[in-house]
Amino acid sequence: MFAGLLDAARNSPFRTPFTRVHCDDGTEKAVVPGRSVQAAASREVEFGSNEFFGLCAVGGILSCGITHTAVVPLDLVKCRLQVNQAKYKNLFHGFKVTIAEEGARGLAKGWAPTFFGYSAQGAFKFGLYEVFKIKYADMIGEENAYLYRTWVYLGASASAEFFADIALAPLEAAKVKIQTMPGYANTMRQAMPKMMGEEGVMAFYKGLVPLWCRQIPYTMMKFACFEKTVELLYKHVVPKPRDQCSKGEQLIVTFAAGYIAGVFCAVVSHPADVVVSKLNQAKGSSAIDVAKQLGFMGMWNGLTPRIIMIGTLTALQWFIYDGVKVALSIPRPPPPEMPESLKKKLNVE
Numbered sequence: 001m002f003a004g005l006l007d008a009a010r011n012s013p014f015r016t017p018f019t020r021v022h023c024d025d026g027t028e029k030a031v032v033p034g035r036s037v038q039a040a041a042s043r044e045v046e047f048g049s050n051e052f053f054g055l056c057a058v059g060g061i062l063s064c065g066i067t068h069t070a071v072v073p074l075d076l077v078k079c080r081l082q083v084n085q086a087k088y089k090n091l092f093h094g095f096k097v098t099i100a101e102e103g104a105r106g107l108a109k110g111w112a113p114t115f116f117g118y119s120a121q122g123a124f125k126f127g128l129y130e131v132f133k134i135k136y137a138d139m140i141g142e143e144n145a146y147l148y149r150t151w152v153y154l155g156a157s158a159s160a161e162f163f164a165d166i167a168l169a170p171l172e173a174a175k176v177k178i179q180t181m182p183g184y185a186n187t188m189r190q191a192m193p194k195m196m197g198e199e200g201v202m203a204f205y206k207g208l209v210p211l212w213c214r215q216i217p218y219t220m221m222k223f224a225c226f227e228k229t230v231e232l233l234y235k236h237v238v239p240k241p242r243d244q245c246s247k248g249e250q251l252i253v254t255f256a257a258g259y260i261a262g263v264f265c266a267v268v269s270h271p272a273d274v275v276v277s278k279l280n281q282a283k284g285s286s287a288i289d290v291a292k293q294l295g296f297m298g299m300w301n302g303l304t305p306r307i308i309m310i311g312t313l314t315a316l317q318w319f320i321y322d323g324v325k326v327a328l329s330i331p332r333p334p335p336p337e338m339p340e341s342l343k344k345k346l347n348v349e
Contacts, residue, residue, distance in 0.1 A: 047331040057127030059324035063317040064122025069115040073107035076179045081302035082277040091305045110175040112188040117171025124164035132156035143342045157223035170204035210287045214272030218265045225261035231335040254322045262314025266307040271299035
């Protein structure tokens with residue numbers, strides 16, 4: 001019986017590409033052709049197909065879900081700095097007070113809504129970005145898509161984030177309640193029914209508009225700045241063309257471009273981020289009320305930890321997303337080049 005189970009395991013279709021099959025004649029052979037993961041992975045996904053968009057969404061789930069959950073402690077202290085700077089005076093003091101009051105486990109508060117919320121957001125953000133980028137480029141034609149490519153990036157990312165935030169908003173609201181209102185709830189399962197009972201469905205979406213105000217500019221900067229930075233790095237910094245770089249070297253460029261984009265993202269979206277944090281803490285207040293209460297300088301509370309967090313997050317997200325594309329054989333088009341027809345019109349060689 002056990003020998004039969006062992007043979008079944010060896011010949012399982014779920015084995016890795018490194019699995020070897022033991023044959024009756026005592027020899028070993030590589031995995032059976034046609035049934036191996038390696039053989040499946042060697043087939044590149046068709047660019048622009050439904051499979052392409054679906055796998056890009058999977059990449060988005062992994063890149064956003066993993067990275068945002070990993071920095072929950074920093075995010076928690078950042079949110080508390082934004083809503084109660086009198087108590088949490090700076091980043092290091094915020095960590096010290098939180099650990100003193102709640103122990104090290106207190107730094108993980110809000111991890112569940114963060115993971116599920118940003119996984120959903122990542123699926124829409126990256127998956128729909130690829131959809132809209134192709135659709136918008138097709139709408140304006142090849143030449144205009146090259147000339148106005150930054151506008152294509154901006155439009156595609158804004159459109160994708162609009163839908164991504166609808167998926168994120170309920171869980172973001174629960175996360176902020178857990179992190180900034182001591183005693184309100186310790187887990188997502190406690191927070192969400194309580195929010196529904198107190199304020200109804202609007203408890204989950206009252207922060208949607210400020211979330212759009214925070215996330216749409218952030219995402220527009222994240223994608224457009226990243227795309228442009230990658231293009232400039234290969235043109236002026238990397239000593240050889242992209243197609244001559246190894247996949248590891250390409251991923252290093254991806255990480256560097258992602259971090260640069262992340263710094264700009266943090267600055268552009270920070271005031272709206274403070275309003276979102278404060279709004280979900282204050283019952284019955286509107287975004288305008290919160291902005292007036294905070295004042296101009298108050299909307300920049302917690303900027304330093306957010307630059308560290310968002311810079312690292314954005315770099316890691318692009319690194320993971322590009323890594324998933326490499327692992328799943330998803331097409332990764334090189335930086336855009338001027339179409340031949342446009343070169344002829346502009347007399348460019």
